[in-house]
Amino acid sequence: MAQYAERLDEVFHALSDPTRRAVVRRLGTGPASVGELAEPFEMALTSFLKHIRVLETSGCIRTVKRGRVRECVLEPHAFAAVDGWLAEERAVWESRTDRLERFVLSGTDDEREDGS
Amino acid sequence: MAQYAERLDEVFHALSDPTRRAVVRRLGTGPASVGELAEPFEMALTSFLKHIRVLETSGCIRTVKRGRVRECVLEPHAFAAVDGWLAEERAVWESRTDRLERFVLSGTDDEREDGS
Secondary structure, X not given: OHHHHHHHHHHXXXXXOHHHHXXXXXXXXXXXXXXXXXXXXXXXXXXXXXXXXXXXXXXXXXXXXXXXXXXXXXXXXXXXXXXXXXXXXHHHHHHHHHHHHHHHHHOOOHHHHOOO | OHHHHHHHHHHHHHOOOHHHXXXXXXXXXXXXXXXXXXXXXXXXXXXXXXXHHHHHHHOOXXXXXXXXXXXXXXXXXXXXXXXXXXXXXXXXXXXXXXXHHHHHHOOOXXXXXXXX
């Protein structure tokens, strides 16, 4: 559970930056070298490499060194953590909405019947 | 578009912290005062208030002052930005997977045709 929470911290943090989200978008179309990925951005390569490292640490991408070129590959399953979290939250909101709806429609408050 | 990107930055940043995600989970069950929300956390109130402010700035929650109590309410529609972003990414990956599948199924294999 702690590991799942940590993974969520890292994935959400990785996605909180427009450069990193643009890299994810580009890698969705297929692998690319760090050089190719950096091209559209007016940014020093060292700054860009920091973004790549954040994405790699979070598990959103992996990088493989081929000779002198570092190739980046998207890891779409990392986003399953975000999907899972959203689904859990939605289940909480919806069960609340259902309770409110039952209360309005029947005039009965389940929680009150339980004595709480 | 720039505004959408900024909103995404803020929402992803807000969700990158376990305390803030726990507050979102709690507010999913209904509104609560800052005092009630702070209770489960071993944290100075000033530190906790910073988390509340990050959540409010991102649009994930809103707060209303009632007398001396500040009440917090979840804004589930803020998460639609995250949902939308994930759906866009998935569309990109899936169109790539479809292209690869068509390539494999069409039986085009240049190397074999060359006799290798």
